[in-house]
Amino acid sequence: MSGRPLRIGAGQLGPISRNESRKNVVDRLIALLQEAHRSEVDLIVYPELALTTFFPRWYLEDDSTIDSFFEREMPNPETQRLFDSAKSLGVGFCLGYAELTPDGHRYNTQILVERDGTIVGKYRKVHLPGHEEYEPWREFQHLERRYFEGGSNFPTWNAFDGIVGMAICNDRRWPETYRCLALGGAELILIGYNTPIHYAPDPSQNKLASFHNHLVMQAGAYQNGCFVVGVAKGGLEEGVDSLAESCIIAPTGEIVSSATGSGDELVIADIDFDLCNNYKNTVFDFNRYRRPEIYSPITDQKGTITPAEGRGTNDFL
Numbered sequence: 295m296s297g298r299p300l301r302i303g304a305g306q307l308g309p310i311s312r313n314e315s316r317k318n319v320v321d322r323l324i325a326l327l328q329e330a331h332r333s334e335v336d337l338i339v340y341p342e343l344a345l346t347t348f349f350p351r352w353y354l355e356d357d358s359t360i361d362s363f364f365e366r367e368m369p370n371p372e373t374q375r376l377f378d379s380a381k382s383l384g385v386g387f388c389l390g391y392a393e394l395t396p397d398g399h400r401y402n403t404q405i406l407v408e409r410d411g412t413i414v415g416k417y418r419k420v421h422l423p424g425h426e427e428y429e430p431w432r433e434f435q436h437l438e439r440r441y442f443e444g445g446s447n448f449p450t451w452n453a454f455d456g457i458v459g460m461a462i463c464n465d466r467r468w469p470e471t472y473r474c475l476a477l478g479g480a481e482l483i484l485i486g487y488n489t490p491i492h493y494a495p496d497p498s499q500n501k502l503a504s505f506h507n508h509l510v511m512q513a514g515a516y517q518n519g520c521f522v523v524g525v526a527k528g529g530l531e532e533g534v535d536s537l538a539e540s541c542i543i544a545p546t547g548e549i550v551s552s553a554t555g556s557g558d559e560l561v562i563a564d565i566d567f568d569l570c571n572n573y574k575n576t577v578f579d580f581n582r583y584r585r586p587e588i589y590s591p592i593t594d595q596k597g598t599i600t601p602a603e604g605r606g607t608n609d610f611l
Contacts, residue, residue, distance in 0.1 A: 331383040489507065
């Protein structure tokens with residue numbers, strides 16, 4: 295492969311039970327890492343909250359119970375083996391986990407680790423879905439807004455011979471995520487997710503879960519001239535069926551590799567960062583074609599303002 299090649303792997307996980315130990319989970323991560331090494335992968339991407347079950351499905355009130363799902367440092371004694379293995383094998387990784395800071399803040403976090411085992415960057419989830427308080431009508435809860443604070447930016451990093459950004463789960467549904475990362479030069483966007491197939495507020499969307507998952511990531515890749523890697527923790531976890539379908543998407547918007555099942559699985563693709571230029575320098579040449587002076591409503595307002603509330607629709611009549 296010419297240009298700036300990278301062999302990338304999506305390290306999909308199957309379910310993690312509530313009583314599964316960190317040791318066992320890290321063993322699973324290392325097994326995928328070793329498989330990646332045997333396949334000459336440069337970078338393996340793990341899912342959102344990859345070290346625990348998806349605990350926001352429960353309403354928890356005891357702080358010690360809540361904190362048991364969080365990592366106070368990274369690496370820590372339970373995850374150091376993963377870092378050591380990555381350094382020994384020369385394979386980088388991206389890992390999602392629940393972060394508890396020394397001053398007591400909780401975030402849904404993802405880190406990028408280079409092939410020498412050093413942490414390149416950290417991202418904290420911006421778009422928190424779900425709700426804050428117990429809602430008895432739901433089959434299961436989705437309390438991310440109770441357990442996490444939202445992040446404040448979309449940083450990018452020079453890593454793996456390209457420019458890399460990260461996003462987490464619900465972030466992938468918002469076009470602003472990809473555009474902010476692309477404005478930071480991103481050529482590769484790494485996205486971990488835990489997505490229940492049943493959507494309680496509108497179950498009619500359940501049958502579209504797979505379609506919507508791919509739709510938003512493929513659009514984000516194409517409209518921003520980026521590679522996108524989407525990695526799931528899927529399958530039936532603690533009674534909740536979650537979407538798998540991890541995939542690697544090219545700047546063309548095409549899925550170039552995807553998972554075949556819902557368990558632990560490594561999805562591999564050879565990518566070339568130079569392909570991004572085919573789109574960043576043509577149809578999506580930001581410098582030439584973007585009109586940021588026209589886009590003020592994107593940052594000036596949060597909800598919809600309809601014509602009846604003051605925005606005219608007949609300016610050109």
